[in-house]
Amino acid sequence: MKQKATDLASVELEPAAISPASRNSVVRTVFAILLRAIGLILTIVLAVTVGVWSSRYMVARGSPLSTDMYGPWQQWRDIGRESADPYTKAHVVTTGKLRISADSAGTFEARTDSQGARLHSSCNYVVEGANMRGLWWSLAVFDARGNLISNDADRYEFTADTIAPNPNGSFVVTLGRDARPGNWLPTSGAGRLVLVLTVLDPATGLSADERAERNKHLPVIVREGCS
Structure with missing residues (x-):
């Protein structure tokens, strides 16, 4: 029994191998999320900029x-x-x-x-x-x-x-x-x-x-x- 326990303890558990296809899928998903976030930020910045500019123009020029x-x-x-x-x-x-x-x-x-x-x-x-x-x-x-x-x-x-x-x-x-x-x-x-x-x-x-x-x-x- 002691020998079996020692043998089991010495066994190294290797992580499951990730296929290249799965790795590429994860990268694409993360990249898509980042693009959406950047797009949302740019949209908000653009909307605020246009809103401020148009308000100033309407106040100054009507x-x-x-x-x-x-x-x-x-x-x-x-x-x-x-x-x-x-x-x-x-x-x-x-x-x-x-x-x-x-x-x-x-x-x-x-x-x-x-x-x-x-x-x-x-x-x-x-x-x-x-x-x-x-x-x-x-x-x-x-x-x-x-x-x-x-x-x-x-x-x-x-x-x-x-x-x-x-x-x-x-x-x-x-x-x-x-x-x-x-x-x-x-x-x-x-x-x-x-x-x-x-x-x-x-x-x-x-x-x-x-x-x-x-x-x-x-x-x-x-x-x-x-x-």
């Missing part, structure tokens, strides 16, 4: 959900209202600008000319506006950061009170680096430009139809040439 377009002119439709959407409210906060309520005025911004080309100080422009029929308005030019453009003429905007209109009540404003006669707004070397048109509602207010009619006749922005 979207059809929060703005209306009239040719080159963009209007945040509910700005200053209690019912404003989160993107509109965030836009007001992040820009730090005091905005007149959409119930009291129409505020329109243009970053392109009427052909869709980006406004730039290296180009000259003509802004042609129709008769506003008694409505008070202002037209100002800013750089891309929303700052007034420093210039020797100390001229930053025209209003219904300061413009030299045409006999029929329409008006023409020119934009460019070099001085010219008439209603000229200097753009210096500001680079990209933003035009802001503000039209105040009359004391009696405007109906939705009257606002829609007003918005059909916003100024046309024509590029003359660039240097």
